[in-house]
Amino acid sequence: MAIAPTSRFHGVIPPVVTPRTSDGAVDVSSLERVTKHLLDGGVNGLFVLGSSAEVPYLTNDERAVVVRTIAGVNAGQVPLIVGANEQTTNRVIEEGRRMVDLGADALVVTSQYYAISDVNETETHFRSVHAALNVPIFAYDVPVRTHYKLPLNLLVQLGRDGVIAGVKDSSGDDVAFRQLLIASRDIPNFDIFTGHEVVVDGALLGRAQGVVPGLGNVDPAGYARLYSSAVAGDFASAAREQDRITDVFNIVYAATPGRVSAGAAGLGAFKTALMLMGVIDTNVMSAPLLALNSSETAAIKVILERNGLL
């Protein structure tokens, strides 16, 4: 029953946050320290330019700085899976080519957004991106942002046809996730990751190959322990670790409701925790997102302390 991590892409693959300086620029040295913190925590890969990186808010120049910085620190230690975040096919292809040139080992591609698509256009979209770019592509299922759930049958077919190398699932639909795991079990080197912070133990029980938790920025070692327990078939330990991590996840509820958006509350909490831990210099967010304030920071400090992270 143990997971067999034979694929190149597996395990704990946190989506790296993008630290900013107090005047709002990408903070390269803090980003270097986050990357080192994650590698030291025992992660198996890095997801670059994901939602946790505030990728929608980064200009194209900033995106390039982020990829170059992380690639420099990583120096080939673990695979870099990089988001090619654009709204439609041809724009994704342009962005994906740029990311490959910057050092991506694989790309993460969503369905089209802002555009209003159907399943046929979505299929063509992934096939066209694959045909244009010579690199493994992970389909990113994130309906809370794209407002489109990637259908199970489409994902299985794209996997079977070698169009996609796997799926990063942030759909929140764990039934479909398990059905996908079962339906694609015979596709070689097809890797499925959950984007959850919580119920990662259940995802691994269903034989997911990896996890891409934003909270992994804060507690990479916790997720590494959870993953190791699951690989060893010790799910009772995995569940205990998951329960502890679920308490750490309460940092995302520290923001005063209504003061900042839900997005800023979550990503802001990760940055604030990293600041408290001395990994990055500020908890500044990309404009127009507001940073957490001092009382919210104090609430996060309490949660980190009771979980042994400070």
Next chain:
Amino acid sequence: MAIAPTSRFHGVIPPVVTPRTSDGAVDVSSLERVTKHLLDGGVNGLFVLGSSAEVPYLTNDERAVVVRTIAGVNAGQVPLIVGANEQTTNRVIEEGRRMVDLGADALVVTSQYYAISDVNETETHFRSVHAALNVPIFAYDVPVRTHYKLPLNLLVQLGRDGVIAGVKDSSGDDVAFRQLLIASRDIPNFDIFTGHEVVVDGALLGRAQGVVPGLGNVDPAGYARLYSSAVAGDFASAAREQDRITDVFNIVYAATPGRVSAGAAGLGAFKTALMLMGVIDTNVMSAPLLALNSSETAAIKVILERNGLL
């Protein structure tokens, strides 16, 4: 890590289907046989008048027939948790009183629907129903029908205050489900059930007290095995059983897309399987739902056969 089923309400609690005769009446003798089939399968409780019972489609007289029939066969062997399905507080209270008189050991109550409510009205709703009725109440979280997700904090508070005895979760939000399990762990006799058919192993890994699967009508013994494995802490076996059950669940996709509604496809599949297994006489649905046809029935037969259920 094993689950400790100390509560009266726990384990496998299938939502009993409502068989109909070929002329559309409630088929009492088939319903008696389904009830016996479930008890023989080793279930720990029966959920009466749930969505799988087609409760929205039953007239009040039909609802009474259903409860009386199941209570008669059960004769106190397992607890009867009965849906008090009405749109607003005072109507729920009238319906709940009726169900208690008919033999309910506990009630299942949703938030208000058709009405457009907020969290305060929802809280008052549950408190008023509890105050009016002297019976354990399970909050039923089913946003696909009510279009309202019961908030985690409200559920915990209602549990702590003794207003609700537990939660039946059909929200599909497994992160919130795990958070609820953790946040309510210290509330005595507070029982949380998942409404999933799939990922029940993960729910039990997180220490859910029970499962209310519509598919449990078809394969009660399978769910009983899954539950037993989890109680014993053998999650590898639970996951293997879950994988097998997930294939059985494919019967809900047997209907020709567009010919019947998604609701009729799922519930119709359970009835069709029970008909093929000789438990009930017809797969007739409540009007205006269409029954599955012969080719759809044939597809279900194949799935049941390959899973040893025929």
Next chain:
Amino acid sequence: MAIAPTSRFHGVIPPVVTPRTSDGAVDVSSLERVTKHLLDGGVNGLFVLGSSAEVPYLTNDERAVVVRTIAGVNAGQVPLIVGANEQTTNRVIEEGRRMVDLGADALVVTSQYYAISDVNETETHFRSVHAALNVPIFAYDVPVRTHYKLPLNLLVQLGRDGVIAGVKDSSGDDVAFRQLLIASRDIPNFDIFTGHEVVVDGALLGRAQGVVPGLGNVDPAGYARLYSSAVAGDFASAAREQDRITDVFNIVYAATPGRVSAGAAGLGAFKTALMLMGVIDTNVMSAPLLALNSSETAAIKVILERNGLL
């Protein structure tokens, strides 16, 4: 271009509110006064047991009291169009039969709710209700409550087949509304009403036969003037009246955001205005809805005064 109100059902048809006494009972004498107030205001019909009547919150006994009271005051002066509000076909038929017995001249029927339906089931639903009840039926398109938009083509077909006598549109989709008006123009005695308070002038410009505004409880004479102007082809006057009424409609925003639900804010505002105007005794709402408080009442008073309604 003037509207030709040749049908029995046309013009201003307010959905009558349900006053309650301070201890929460249906306030029969206040309800009698509201009914008289509307008839005196020059309305062309009464919509009984609509959303503005808080129909989802009324027990069946209360619904009967409401219909009997209004029918008694009306004494046949204008048509009574009565809501048969239940979740599925057979339950609607039972409720509709009861309403006809109580004096309904026509029924208003929604698509099924809580149930999850498709277009075929919805069609069967309306055809079954029509076949069972010998009375004109208006389809009530209210997706904010049913979570299903009645398709244009279905409404036209049901009209052509004599299944429905018209449509009460609260969909908010004014493009589909205009398309329905045009597509059904050749169906004899097919009457289409807008449920809007605002843009009623535009609806009448497109030749809607009537309007069912909750705000018509407060200002029936204003809507009667708007309708008369439109019938006379004087749309400039209709638009001026609409602009004035749109300011009266601001009473629904008087409630402190978050203190009461949006539903309670709107319906509570109508009741509060009627209380201030001396038509009804209290602004008490059906439990668990909260009534507007004194400061919210004061805000409504200002709006009524500046519009000459106090």
Next chain:
Amino acid sequence: MAIAPTSRFHGVIPPVVTPRTSDGAVDVSSLERVTKHLLDGGVNGLFVLGSSAEVPYLTNDERAVVVRTIAGVNAGQVPLIVGANEQTTNRVIEEGRRMVDLGADALVVTSQYYAISDVNETETHFRSVHAALNVPIFAYDVPVRTHYKLPLNLLVQLGRDGVIAGVKDSSGDDVAFRQLLIASRDIPNFDIFTGHEVVVDGALLGRAQGVVPGLGNVDPAGYARLYSSAVAGDFASAAREQDRITDVFNIVYAATPGRVSAGAAGLGAFKTALMLMGVIDTNVMSAPLLALNSSETAAIKVILERNGLL
């Protein structure tokens, strides 16, 4: 009651489609002919790089070609209102600056998308874009794409503060649209456009300053007549013209359901009509959108012929 078009931005302002050659490139000469066709039809402005231009599908280079081409034909005859379509603030500013350099007289800016925002971030977004760019900005309210409805109070405040010069409303919420028209009536040079094809007569009755109909590509003269009638206060004639145009709009339903997406069906119909009218060479769509096929084209031909457009 007549509309007083004193502002620079008013009247019929069609969103210009982007013709493509049979090999998928932007078809510059066809685009020149569309532009001329619109100017000849009597339009009062041109909306460049809107949804009807397939803007989400255009690469940045293609966007530049489109703006340059239209600006070249227009040569200052009517104002060019250009979409600065990007997902977040700083990316919008970069894109907006580029569009101003290419000749935009005003910009159209949506709320942030893919990003998950709240009202405060949305306010900062518009204020930041305004502060960075010295050009009139129209807020584009298009929740079907952005999944966020711009709140009435925010729009009024941004108008009062000179941050936005107006609103292009494609929200489909005609009640909020009328409330916005009334609430902003005293703001000088604040121009509100409806994105509707249908119920434009009602929008003008409520004193909208302009209309941005995709169908205006096909029938600019029809919309010019509708607008002229409304400006003259002859709403009966405006409604008759609207009824006729509503039949022309049926071209968007010509596509076989399921064969192409809803987006491709609508925009593809406009292109197919223009092709049939000899204005553009092909009805090729941006990849991965499919073009309408020959039988769908034949259906459109019938509709155009019966409305005198062929």
